[in-house]
């Protein structure tokens with residue numbers, strides 16, 4: 001039996017970034033929404049550990065936040081980052097702009113702050129109730145109940161992140177497939193406090209994402225509005241230079257002295273942070289199907305967790321919410337068709353960003369240091385100026401545009417071939433045959 005689409009009650013498991021945003025979209029459509037969240041209310045307890053303290057918000061995420069009318073409240077919380085500030089091993093700095101135009105920046109935002117703002121906005125709709133401290137560990141599809149609470153649902157949506165319990169229940173019931181691809185690298189959050197204990201502002205350039213690229217691994221830092229930076233060390237899990245090898249404060253300091261020397265004076269709590277904070281695990285998760293009949297769906301990281309190197313996991317999850325909302329436009333469409341349509345539209349795109357995020361790790365930790373990278377970046381910007389709207393650097397298509405990710409990936413691959421062809425023997429953009437570039441672009445893009 002199909003549940004009529006007019007069903008008033010939707011249960012969301014997980015009131016993180018996707019869950020709290022989706023609740024607002026659903027409330028705007030007139031649904032009553034219950035959010036079940038295992039953590040305590042972050043507005044009362046502050047951030048709870050385990051995930052990144054701040055994140056990069058880009059155009060796709062902003063488009064969704066604008067759509068639901070909260071962007072005016074989010075904007076004061078943002079710190080624009082205009083490019084990557086590279087720190088080499090001698091401590092020299094070099095800024096590589098992200099985009100070609102002044103507005104092409106990404107924004108550092110507090111995860112807890114954004115989550116709190118979205119929870120406030122969800123509750124303000126008066127159609128959303130959030131129950132904190134509720135861990136869901138299974139689903140009784142026969143009786144349409146969430147377990148162990150025995151809470152009845154009409155429609156259930158899992159926004160419960162990369163270790164999703166709703167996904168596990170759907171896959172068990174459907175005999176579906178789970179593909180977990182560990183990266184073999186983990187991460188550790190560290191910190192750079194504000195200058196002079198808080199009153200003195202930022203200890204490094206504020207409007208940049210700092211990177212210490214070191215080939216097989218890297219350190220990055222994103223600014224926070226209190227003047228601090230959240231620093232993340234990405235490192236292989238096993239091997240000579242790995243988390244396994246860093247078992248003592250001496251070993252941590254030795255690695256930093258060897259490879260990240262200019263960061264040490266900025267990090268007075270380096271070894272304390274290192275041993276107090278957990279080591280995070282990184283993987284790509286794909287699963288199928290995303291839904292079960294007319295009952296349940298997963299969305300956000302629960303459906304497609306990706307590695308964080310393109311800064312797109314949250315942005316993709318927000319884009320999911322907007323895409324799902326569009327699937328609800330026809331009020332007579334049954335839920336099973338809504339779910340199927342959502343999966344059909346989104347899967348090629350979430351697969352594409354999963355691949356591009358993996359590729360971006362190599363770019364951030366290694367390729368970014370090579371002269372050829374800079375040459376291709378310069379040439380990309382020149383070609384974008386010559387062919388606006390036609391040649392758009394792939395990074396810009398992902399971060400500053402909202403075209404489908406799969407389209408950005410497809411066009412990006414063609415552009416990469418064109419760039420390889422044009423830069424074969426060139427050492428600067430002046431050496432490039434731009435007439436040939438124009439011909440290649442006209443033929444291939």
Ligand SMILES: Cc1cc2nc3c(=O)[nH]c(=O)nc-3n(C[C@H](O)[C@H](O)[C@H](O)COP(=O)(O)OP(=O)(O)OC[C@H]3O[C@@H](n4cnc5c(N)ncnc54)[C@H](O)[C@@H]3O)c2cc1C
Pocket residue numbers: 013014015016017018019036037038039051052054055056057134135136137159160161162163164165187232280299300301302308310311312313314315316317
């Ligand atoms: C180190 C790191 C850096 C990142 N940086 C960026 C970035 O710069 N930009 C970007 O766009 N993305 C970034 N991401 C990705 C981003 O964090 C995720 O894509 C995003 O949080 C996904 O949102 P979500 O709501 O789907 O999942 P989550 O944010 O994980 O939220 C899931 C929620 O469900 C709750 N929950 C889980 N299980 C249960 C259960 N069984 N019962 C009840 N509740 C449950 C959790 O407590 C949580 O509140 C980063 C990720 C990491 C790890």
